[in-house]
Amino acid sequence: MTSSDTAKKTAKDPWELPDVSGLVVGVLGGTGDQGRGLAYRLARAGQRVIIGSRAAERARAAAAELGHGVEGADNAECARRSDVVIVAVPWDGHEQTLRSLRDELTGKLVVDCVNPLGFDKKGAYAVVPEEGSAAEQAAALLPGSRVTAAFHHLSAVLLQDPETERIETDVMVLGEVRADCEIVQALASLIPGMRGVFAGRLRNAHQVESLVANLISVNRRYKAHAGIRLTDI
């Protein structure tokens, strides 16, 4: 065996992803459009999902509407009972929510999908968090958690539409630890039409988060719910 054969043998297939069927997925901000849509798609794909909200009652009502076994709880209980916690709160509440859940999120795999955007008469524009990105803010606030970033470019309209069977888009997954990213990639890949694709470290999260401002322009011009597909992979 030559050394190049060895290299090939040890180079892991990037599409070989772990079995995530046993993991409970929590969605903080799960009563908002994005959170509700993600919860619906993952539950419909067979995942056990708990949506969180500040008010448990509201979360339970939204969960009942979503069906597919989705449960509702307050954010703290949602975080505590989940293995993977998707952060889908509005950017305005991002820092405060994560700060208040630091203990519950310790040891958890956190998936930040928040897009820090501002809006004015000319449309949407990128807001730059002091830490560089929402994901880096999460990492700074949650030193005991495994922070990744993903699910930024999905249309909440398509996610929530029960008539839409497939959503043709890729999910760019960012993070520092390969095994953590692969869990998130595997979750994204459960949703028909989607692939979870590794797309870099957290320091490159800002441009992924803020690209949503461009997708908003695309949607407006082309009357669409645009997504992103990576080609040649």
Place this chain on the structure above:
Amino acid sequence: MTSSDTAKKTAKDPWELPDVSGLVVGVLGGTGDQGRGLAYRLARAGQRVIIGSRAAERARAAAAELGHGVEGADNAECARRSDVVIVAVPWDGHEQTLRSLRDELTGKLVVDCVNPLGFDKKGAYAVVPEEGSAAEQAAALLPGSRVTAAFHHLSAVLLQDPETERIETDVMVLGEVRADCEIVQALASLIPGMRGVFAGRLRNAHQVESLVANLISVNRRYKAHAGIRLTDI
């Protein structure tokens, strides 16, 4: 006719693009990989192309290699003789090149495709120009030009490979003036496999430019020349 019929009648088809066959396209930095690849693809699609370089001799030699009628000139002559000028210089030389060509670029449609990136042991990362993006820097330096941004996410390897017939990717085009963007969209759409898609104002150029850092991570992980396709449009 109802008012909604009128609205429909006046809403322009976003895919209806102008005839650009008569325009001369210049490529500043046309001897670099990206510039050479763009010049090659546009000329191969039938466009008249002039590549520019600091040294005319070098530009002429590169042009002769590219064939398809591509001409070479120094950057100033390239700018003067072109209707549309693609800026494909390295980020390091961006400011100086544009500053020195302000007169030649007056009145021209400038297409900035520069990606301000830094590199270290952990890979590529976004550099934030003082003006917000390379495109906004160009707009600040060239008040008499019509500045747009496009062609950021194309693989120089695929662009330059004569065996590659189609490049399956979309070109995100940014700018302030619809008619200018549509010319650039039309040029991008000449290349088989590509569509030129309007994707927002220049203030949203930074994330488009720096997304290349993420594509570099994708390429590394998946051994690919990744591009971006917008879905649902």
